[in-house]
Amino acid sequence: MADDSDQVPIPYVGLRNAEHLGRSIRDARRRAGLTQGELAHMAQVSREVVSLVERGRRLPRVETLVPVLDALELTLAFLPRPTWPPETT
8 A cells, every 4th residue: 555655745746736636536536436445445545645635735646646546437637737837835
């Protein structure tokens, strides 16, 4: 299972991007009728990682994100477009 060391610090990419991605994943998970625990199990990550990502507290690395998207039957094209330059506040 992935842990927090598999996450990208928020200031690196911007708070708005993390929150937007988290909302998108949460909404997709809910549409799929999955709990955070079920998604975590399917993606082989911890429930804590799913929670942190959904709340916009962490941005997952690609190695974590792809299994989450696979579990939700989504592709990388699903991801929201980031804002640039990233906000750090």
